[in-house]
Amino acid sequence: MIVAVSEPCSNNASTRGGIMEDQVFSGMFSLASSDPEGHLINPAGLKPEDLTQIDQIMQELSRMRGIERKIMRSTQRFMNLNETDMRAIRKVISSTYAGKAVTAGELARYLGISSASVTKMLDRLEAGKHVIRKPHPTDRRSQCVEVTEETHQAAREQVGRHHAQRFEVLRSFSQSEREIIIRFLSGTSQAMEASLDSASQNNESSGS
Structure with missing residues (x-):
């Protein structure tokens, strides 16, 4: 897309x-x-308090x-960034932490946008001193993207500090309680992803 x-x-x-x-x-x-009206959710067997x-x-x-x-x-x-800019910056930061170099092509696939759009975005982000492009460490034919220290620090202060509060909440739970939370989040993600895949298949079938 x-x-x-x-x-x-x-x-x-x-x-x-x-x-x-x-x-x-x-x-x-x-x-x-x-x-x-209960078309999607079956409340059978559940008490009102449930x-x-x-x-x-x-x-x-x-x-x-x-x-x-x-x-x-x-x-x-x-x-002064848009949502796609922020997603790109988060991707580059997380990849840097993992020791991975990110190319423009990888950003295009991750963001789901065209190579031309990524180039335009990176030109703008580089002009705004948010990112720099430099030779890829293992493939000199390509370039990788890095977030500038100033933008990295701003993202950490503006986003990371808030999201770190989730860690503080989770550390207050016991291991058994966290296992329940993991089971809920994992089960919910899997169920919703399966539902999305099923809907996509149905849409493709009806459109063919």
Whole structure:
């Protein structure tokens, strides 16, 4: 899928769009709002208090997602970057920590955008002193991308510090409690990914 790299929106437009999207996703996470007639969720065998607890978990997931989006919008405004820029910078930073060099082609595949769009984005990020391009350490025919120390520090302060709070919360749980959290998150990811794959196959079948 090719996604156009847009320029940063104005603060007002970004805020309006963000608020609307947060409200939409908040409703999607609510059992009562998303499936009041029970077409998708089978409540059989669950007590009212069970449903209330499940709904509360879904609402907390929604609230956390909303907070993450607020952090991202705040960071984008502070650094004058758009969402695709931020994803690219996070990818380069995480790869650097792992000791891996990132090329423009790898960024294009990761972001799901064209090579031309990546080149345009990197030109802009390099002009803004967010990244530098240098010879690849093992393949001199290509270049790799590195995040400048100033941008790395800004990302760490604007994003990393907030997300580090999750570690502080998780350390307060016992190992057995964390195993339950892992099982929930892993099971949820697998179930949603399987549902997405099934929907994609159905769409392809209906379109052929």
